[in-house]
Amino acid sequence: MTDLNALTALADPTRRRVFESLRAGPLPVGALASRLPVSRPAVSQHLKVLSDAGLVTMQAQGTRRLYAIRPEGLAALRAWLDLFWDEALSRFAAATESPPS
Amino acid sequence: MTDLNALTALADPTRRRVFESLRAGPLPVGALASRLPVSRPAVSQHLKVLSDAGLVTMQAQGTRRLYAIRPEGLAALRAWLDLFWDEALSRFAAATESPPS
DNA sequence: CGTTAAGGTCAGTCATGACTTACGGTAAGT
DNA sequence: ACTTACCGTAAGTCATGACTGACCTTAACG
Numbered sequence: 001m002t003d004l005n006a007l008t009a010l011a012d013p014t015r016r017r018v019f020e021s022l023r024a025g026p027l028p029v030g031a032l033a034s035r036l037p038v039s040r041p042a043v044s045q046h047l048k049v050l051s052d053a054g055l056v057t058m059q060a061q062g063t064r065r066l067y068a069i070r071p072e073g074l075a076a077l078r079a080w081l082d083l084f085w086d087e088a089l090s091r092f093a094a095a096t097e098s099p100p101s
Numbered sequence: 102m103t104d105l106n107a108l109t110a111l112a113d114p115t116r117r118r119v120f121e122s123l124r125a126g127p128l129p130v131g132a133l134a135s136r137l138p139v140s141r142p143a144v145s146q147h148l149k150v151l152s153d154a155g156l157v158t159m160q161a162q163g164t165r166r167l168y169a170i171r172p173e174g175l176a177a178l179r180a181w182l183d184l185f186w187d188e189a190l191s192r193f194a195a196a197t198e199s200p201p202s
Numbered sequence: 203c204g205t206t207a208a209g210g211t212c213a214g215t216c217a218t219g220a221c222t223t224a225c226g227g228t229a230a231g232t
Numbered sequence: 233a234c235t236t237a238c239c240g241t242a243a244g245t246c247a248t249g250a251c252t253g254a255c256c257t258t259a260a261c262g
Contacts (some may be wrong), residue, residue, distance in 0.1 A: 002117070002121070003114075004117075007108065007111060007112055007117075008112050010108060011108055011109050011232060012219090012220075014220080014221095015220095016103070016108075020103070021182075023185065023188065028237075028238080028239090029239060029240090030237090030238065030239080038220085038221070038222090039221070039223085040238090040239075041221080041222075041239090041240080041241080042220070042221055043224075043240090044239065044240055044241085045219095045220080045221085045240090046220090048240085050194030052143075062228090062229055062230070062237095062238085063227095063228060063229045063230075063237065063238045063239065064229095064237095064238065064239085065238085065240090066241065067186075069185060071185050071186060071188070074182055074185060074186060077182065078179075078182055078186065081175055081178065081179055081182070083124075084124065084170060084172050084175060085172060085175060085179065087124065087172070096211085106226075113249090113250075114252095115250080116250095122258090129209085130208075130209055130210090131207090131208065131209080139250085139251070140251070140252060140253085141209075142209085142210080142211080142251080142252070143207090143250070143251055143252075144254085145209090145210055145211085145248090145253085146208065146211090146249095147252080149210085163207095163208085163258090163259055163260065164207065164208045164209070164212090164257095164258060164259045164260075165207095165208065165209085165259095166208080166209065200229095203262105204234095204261105204262090205261085205262080206260090206261080206262100207258105207260080207261100208257105208258090208259085208260105209256105209257090209258090210255105210256090210257085210258105211255085211256080211257100212254085212255080212256100213252105213253095213254090213255105214242095214251105214252090214253095214254085215250105215251085215252085215254105215260105216249100216250090216251085216252105217248105217250085217251100217260105218234090218244090218248090218249090218250095219246105219247095219248090219249105220245105220247085221244105221245085221246085221247100222243105222244090222245080222246105223242105223243095223244090223245105224242085224243090224247105225240105225241085225242080225243105226239105226240090226241080226242100226243105227238105227240085227241100228237105228238085228239090228240105229235105229236105229237090229238085229242105230235105230236085230237080230238105231235085231236080231237100232233105232234085232235080232236100
């Protein structure tokens with residue numbers, strides 16, 4: 001079984017919100033927590049999971065920690081999805097060449 | 102927050118194995134259960150979740166139920182991923198046009 | 203019809219993990 | 233040095249959900 005830790009990391013709704021909040025650009029932990037309905041430690045823990053999954057990067061600025069999205073972390077997941085996607089396309093192509101009798 | 106039930110459905114490891122086992126072609130529940138380290142009821146429940154997420158289809162054959170992959174169920178997830186992917190590409194393109202001073 | 207094969211559903215158990223409060227550590231401001 | 237802002241970690245609580253065994257239904261086969 002392929003292990004896609006990016007997938008399990010993004011499965012949690014609030015963690016996905018953290019990830020999506022980073023789309024507009026890097027943010028410190030406090031700013032993230034203020035936008036979300038959970039406490040700051042919770043956000044910290046989510047960021048750790050995302051970081052371990054290679055989905056975000058951290059850059060310290062004094063006591064602030066700027067977190068940013070790391071799109072390459074999605075590569076494996078994308079490739080896995082394309083596996084099924086391409087298969088569907090080839091099946092469709094085969095069906096087009098020899099239509100059902 | 103975008104709700105991607107396909108993502109949460111595929112987050113579970115054994116459920117992902119069920120889904121992957123269907124890549125070779127449609128299979129009845131029993132055949133799936135025999136290949137996996139869980140009981141048949143467990144597989145049934147996983148198939149229900151996958152079905153609710155639009156990831157598999159069911160076709161009855163007597164008392165047998167043939168389950169097959171439904172690739173369109175992955176469309177929303179793929180589109181969501183491409184959101185971040187394209188953003189990364191455009192950022193890279195922008196950085197190429199105006200390199201950091 | 204009885205029997206067997208195939209599979210969905212129920213009820214209950216158990217572990218994983220998301221969350222909070224409390225605490226400790228570090229950097230900047232006065 | 234004291235204080236304040238910012239953040240990570242520890243410990244503990246609680247709910248979600250994955251799994252199993254038992255039960256029931258439906259269809260094919262003798």
